[in-house]
Amino acid sequence: MRRYLALYLPFLPSERAIRSGAAPRDTPFVLVEKAGGAMRVAAVDAAAAALGIPPGLTLTDARARIPDLVAVAHDPAADMALLDWLADACDRYSPTVATDPPRGVVIDITGCIHPFGDEAGLAADLRHRVERQGLSLTTALADTPDAAKALAAFGVRSVDALPVAALRVDAEIHQALRRAGLKTIASLARRPRGPLAARFGVATTNALERLLGEADPRITPRRHPPEIAVETRFAEPVAMTETVLATLDALMRRAAAELSDRSRGGRRFEAALFRSDGHVARLWIDTGQPTRDAGVLARLFRERIDTLADPLDPGFGYDLIRLAVPVTEPLVAQQLELDGGAVADAELAALIDRLTIRLGQGRVRRFRAGDSHVPEQAAFDLPIADTAPPVAWQIPEPGEPPLRPLHLFDPPQRIEAIAEVPDGPPFRFRWRRMLHEVRRAEGPERIAAEWWRHRRGAGMTRDYYRVEDQAGRRFWVFRHGLYGVERAVPEWYLHGLFA
Structure with missing residues (x-):
């Protein structure tokens, strides 16, 4: 059996605004956002809630009830940042913590209560720390995360007393259940599951089973528990x-x-x-x-x-x-x-290790072989501490010249070349305004595009040649595209230089 502790912060947006200085402390106020062409109340503080201002009301209607009502811009991103900060602080209680946006956190406390004596001691310590931050909250303990979250959000002590609104399903299903006279979880629990699923959907019965403890979906922690x-x-x-x-x-x-x-x-x-x-x-x-x-x-x-x-x-x-x-x-x-x-x-x-610490993560790097026959993707650099599984380097045949040059251009550099025949090697090419007469050539080595990684037609065939000019300089050039198939007139590129 697992145990879960859930936190629900009913006034998180307003209390976050007070903490940041964006809202007054002693005056009722609402947080508003534009929705449906009008400014609507997205959240309220405790004082405005006590005066009967509900979320969803237009700002005009809210000020018709309270003329001096203060309006503050709603900031959901800041609310989520505060919720994440609170979840980080809850790591002290368990390595398995998850946020329940927009106003909740749930903790798997199984096996984590010994520093506090019991579950009540852990919950009391958590409430004390959160309330010191100026945040109101309710907590609840249950055997499943859904039950704990619902009990904390609705402030009741037993699952049977929860309203059907505690089911995490669409609002239309909530309304249909109430019209059918099913207003509490207890009234649903007594009904056969088959007719319920047929009338209100399988999602309704699944949510009911999670609330009743008949199914435990567990939670997805924000951080993977360490070994x-x-x-x-x-x-x-x-x-x-x-x-x-x-x-x-x-x-x-x-x-x-x-x-x-x-x-x-x-x-x-x-x-x-x-x-x-x-x-x-x-x-x-x-x-x-x-x-x-x-x-x-x-x-x-x-x-x-x-x-x-x-x-x-x-x-x-x-x-x-x-x-x-x-x-x-x-x-x-x-x-x-x-x-x-x-x-x-x-x-x-x-x-x-010392260089990595001093210079920063990712500054000290190593070369790794890549699982690709495309030259510019066959090797790449990673942080030296990266734990990616290594790929074996391609080893040339003994006594044979290297298949790949030591220096690759990324991207390959365009050259002007003239070939003896349409599919043959170049016998002359111009690179960086200098003309090179080819004395020797070897190839072609044909490399096709990786069709399984790219959409159809995204890449063309390359015919690579190792060539040597009259001065003894060696180059790695390729023809991009096949004559009359992929291109009417293929282009030539210089991809690398041999030592």
């Missing part, structure tokens, strides 16, 4: 940088021990510093090779903190520090080679 996570909670918030670093060092040793027990190494390490006011600072490091060396990780995290453009602000202090290892790979003990190759590889990996 390994260790944390330290403080009785009193800490603000000293050295204390934070010492805590991270201890957490790295714990994470390294767990990695060793599993014969794995981490490729990505993420530190989350939870401030007592709800803000969460996140730091991460990527490594070029899997590692579980706590000393190396501690040094990299210290360099990461030193190179931050926006230094860490502890505010009133951190009360929770967590270290997660979301990406791991197998790592077993290796026998040292007599020539010291393993030591050199380790030193190179450490250098790459």
